[in-house]
Amino acid sequence: MAGIHDGHRERLRNKLKKFGFECLEDHEKLEYLLYSFIPRRDTNPIAHELISVFGSFKRVLDADPQDLITVKGMTENAALFLHLLPDVFSSYLSAEASDKLTSPEACAKYMIGKIGRKKEEHFLVMYLEENGKLIKTDEITEENSRRVAINRDRLVASAVRCKATVVVIGHNHPNSSLYPSEKDIESTNRIVQALGMVGIRLADHMILSDRAYYSMRQEGQIIDPVNLNGSINQFAQGLVRRENDVNRLKNLL
Secondary structure (H helix, E strand, C coil): CCCCCCCHHHHHHHHHHHHCHHHCCHHHHHHHHCCCCCCCCCHHHHHHHHHHHHCCHHHHHHCCHHHHCCCCCCCHHHHHHHHHHHHHHHHHHHHHHCCCCCCHHHHHHHHHHHHHCCCCCEEEEEEECCCCCEEEEEEEECCCCCCCCCCHHHHHHHHHHCCCCEEEEEEECCCCCCCCCHHHHHHHHHHHHHHHCCCCEEEEEEEECCCCEEECCCCCCCCCCCCCCCCHHHHHHHHHHHHHHHHHHHHHC
């Protein structure tokens, strides 16, 4: 006698081919992803139980493998595969964006891929050539701490050593607002001045989540240093501009 799930996998594959992955229900997405790792069992009830226990497709992928394995029918390989999918996707986004870091959107996409999904605060420094080519990145975090302290002198020294002309920095705000704190703004502008002393430009400081970003440059919260290499008139104009920018920023805080 034919079982209720006979042909179910083939029907789900056909639905996927016709309409794409996004058309699937959350449990269907999990069911399909588990096919290769649980080949001899019906993954439909396993997928339903995963959603029931963890609440959503996203929460299943965010769960610890040791928690996933407690669901009846799950295997260690299947649990590890689901847990690693966000990292796989993040690596894909970062690789896709790394060759064209010439806009805030491209930089944000790269940074979200690197640290946007992290559950603890991470600080990312991108060292770039003037044309947007990525030279290297530094990723900084601290165990048992909700906030990462950035060493300004070490950042400047690293930028000089790798001959960067542009730096973009960013940090994630796990489960909180993307808006910067007053301390974020103050420390950012100290970094701006320190980099400016060695002729390096801080293009932006971004605050990130797993799918959105806040640009301090776009919000007018970064004050560029005065150019010391121009004429006296240019230097004087730069001082006036900087004072106006400082006063404007104080009114925003």
